[in-house]
Structures are given as C-alpha cells and as structure tokens.
Amino acid sequence: MNKYKKITLDGLIFQNPTLMLVLGTCPTLGLISSATSAAGMGLTVVVILTLSNMIISALKKLIPNEVRIPCYLVVIATLVTFARMLLEKFVPDLYDSLGGFLALIVVNCIILGRAEAFANKHTVLESAVDGIANGLGFTCALTVMGIVCEFLGSGSVFGLHIMDFAIGMFATPAGSFIIYGLSIALFTYIINLFEQKKRVKENKLARENLLDKEAA
Amino acid sequence: MGTFIAIVLAAVLTNNFITVKTYGICPFLGVSKKTQSAVGMGVAVTIVMALATLVTYPVYVYVMVPLHIEFLEIIFFIFIIASLVQMLEQVIKKVSPSLYNTMGIYLPLITTNCAVLGVTELVIGDMSQFLNGAAMNIGWAVLYALFAGLGFTLVMIIMSGMREKLNYYKTPKALAGFPTAMVTASFICMAFMVFTYIQI
Numbered sequence: 232m233n234k235y236k237k238i239t240l241d242g243l244i245f246q247n248p249t250l251m252l253v254l255g256t257c258p259t260l261g262l263i264s265s266a267t268s269a270a271g272m273g274l275t276v277v278v279i280l281t282l283s284n285m286i287i288s289a290l291k292k293l294i295p296n297e298v299r300i301p302c303y304l305v306v307i308a309t310l311v312t313f314a315r316m317l318l319e320k321f322v323p324d325l326y327d328s329l330g331g332f333l334a335l336i337v338v339n340c341i342i343l344g345r346a347e348a349f350a351n352k353h354t355v356l357e358s359a360v361d362g363i364a365n366g367l368g369f370t371c372a373l374t375v376m377g378i379v380c381e382f383l384g385s386g387s388v389f390g391l392h393i394m395d396f397a398i399g400m401f402a403t404p405a406g407s408f409i410i411y412g413l414s415i416a417l418f419t420y421i422i423n424l425f426e427q428k429k430r431v432k433e434n435k436l437a438r439e440n441l442l443d444k445e446a447a
Numbered sequence: 448m449g450t451f452i453a454i455v456l457a458a459v460l461t462n463n464f465i466t467v468k469t470y471g472i473c474p475f476l477g478v479s480k481k482t483q484s485a486v487g488m489g490v491a492v493t494i495v496m497a498l499a500t501l502v503t504y505p506v507y508v509y510v511m512v513p514l515h516i517e518f519l520e521i522i523f524f525i526f527i528i529a530s531l532v533q534m535l536e537q538v539i540k541k542v543s544p545s546l547y548n549t550m551g552i553y554l555p556l557i558t559t560n561c562a563v564l565g566v567t568e569l570v571i572g573d574m575s576q577f578l579n580g581a582a583m584n585i586g587w588a589v590l591y592a593l594f595a596g597l598g599f600t601l602v603m604i605i606m607s608g609m610r611e612k613l614n615y616y617k618t619p620k621a622l623a624g625f626p627t628a629m630v631t632a633s634f635i636c637m638a639f640m641v642f643t644y645i646q647i
Contacts, residue, residue: 253625256472257561300558301529308522316518331470334521334568338559340473404469405636412629420621 242364269377273370281362471562489600
C-alpha cells in the first residue's frame, strides 16, 4: 500500500507535472484564462493519461524498444480521436472552448513523458494509479490557476459573475504567463520550506541520538 | 497581394504563435537561454512547419476528404510529422554535416512540438479571417505556416536576448529559472498585444 501512496503523492505534489516539472505548458497557458475550460482540459487529460498508461504498460513486452515512441504516439492519438468525437457529441460547449488544444493533447509532454518514464517499467495497476495521480495534479493546478486568472480577468469564477472588476491583461496570454510563473514560484517556495522543516527535525533527532550515545 | 500581406501580418504579428496562441511553449522556455540555440531551434521549427503543411494539407484535401476519413486527421498528421522529421534528420546528416551539428540536435524534439501539429490543424480549419476574401489553397496554407514559423523565431530571439541579460542579475531562489522566464515572456506578450490593433 505504501508504494501506491508514494506514487500518488509524487504525482499530486512532489513531482507535480505542471508546477514542479513544468510539462504540458501550451494547454496550461492557453486555457487558464477561463476556469471551466481549464478544468475540462484537466479532466480530459486524466482520462486519456490513465488509459494510455494502462495500455502502454500492458503492451510493454510487445513494443520493440527502437520504435517505442511512434507506438506510444499511435496509442495516444487514437485515444485523443475518441475523446474528441465523444466531446463533440456530448459536451459541445467544452469542445468549442478547448478549440485547437484538444488535438494538441497528442503532443502533450505529460502523457508521452509518463509513458516513457513510468508506464513502460511498471505494472498495469501501478501505471493506472500513476496516471490518475498525475492527471489530477495537472487538473488541480490548472483549475486553481484558472480560478485566479478568470477572477482577475473578468470578475467571475466558472462563468458565474461575482463582482464588477476586470483587468484586461489577465484575459490574454500575458496574464496567463504571469499567473503561471508566480504559481510555480509560490509552489517551489512552499515545498522548499516544508523540506527544510523536515530536514531541521531530522538533524535535531540525529543530534539527540548522538548526544544520548555519548552520554551512555 | 492584399491576401499575401494579410497572411504575413496575421502569422507574424497579430496571431503570433507564442504570444497570442500559446503554441510551442516547451521549446520557447527550454531552448531560449542562448541566442544561438534559439535561432537554431527557430529555423528548424520553421522548416518543419512549412514542410509538414506542404504534405498534410494535400493529404487532407485530396485523400481524406474524398474518402470521408476526416476523423482520423490526428493519427495521420502525427505520423506524417514524425516520419518527416526523421527523414529530414537523415537528409541533413548526409548532405551537410555542419548544418546537422548546429541544427540536428533540435530535430528529434520537434516531433512533439505543439506548433507543428497546431499549424497543420489550423490550416485545415476556418482560415477566412486571414484570407481577405481569397479562396483557401495549398499556397496560402504553406505561406501561413512559413510565416507563423518566422514569427515563432522572432519571439524566440527576443526572449533569448532578454534572458541573456537577466543572467547578470540575482533573483530569489524560488523565482530562479522558469518563473523569471515566464514573467519575462509575459512582458513580451504585453508588447505584442499592441499589434492586435492592426486592422487588415
């Protein structure tokens, strides 16, 4: 059970694909000016990432090492084609708001990166957990940044009007870049603080142990 | 002539791939630390964008539309781009080893570049706002791809110049690296917003 906990925590926090590894930047910057499309993108990626991780990890013995990247691309492109058809049919609003970025999920570094770094070395179940954790890490980061960006840009959150307040810059990529950059900085700062605290605690324990030994 | 100017202005300035569409951000942030490598990456992306459009546009119009298999466009396009990049790498390696040394290292990275797949998807969609009334054909498609690539290169060069200067300043630990680069990019975007007032 510990193994799955580590995979989940890594995907969500310590190796968060958006904020720690800075992967999949194009959809992030293009869509966080609206919280709804950011969350929709995130959830689409969760589904595609989980399925692609599972399929690739199930096929890892069949795929020859030399042509593995084209094979991964075929798997991912097929899943994206399905997702595109389903969204166009059942959620046309979301399909319109995602625009070109829906097709660009194929070349999203997060999905190819997880296939290359994780799914081709681990079991199907582990890969599925990893896909869900990384996808949710991506979704959470996108949604939080989307809420901030949409509020600053148009005074509404998830399309609900809150107050008459708008800074035009935040509705454009310029604002997305600033929000994304500052989010990375804040996240890194918090993680560093957390790890420093942990290290100080460990050092203190080690020193106490040493003192105890010397006293004995 | 009017259409030519409209497409060039739209591709390079008013609809710049990085500052307006936010396509191709990975190489923009990853390879913009030095001007030399930024130029190499920009030129490589421009060539691949133009070549990929030259191949995918006819394939889409003359093969996929008559056969009613438009829904397979993503799979077709990514395969065409991947094989094209692989082929280009081999050709450059054989024809000009010196060019391969300066540009070849960026080529494998380009397969998974949003800008290339993005432009091939864009030109088969609705392009009427850029065309100034003319009918869409392969010439305009390749022209748009070529100048979109040049616009990408332009922003890469501006960014690399700013990042080279930024190396002289000390930044707080949490802001070093990507956050500083993104705030810099944000200012470039703001500067490019001026061009959206151009009416063609």
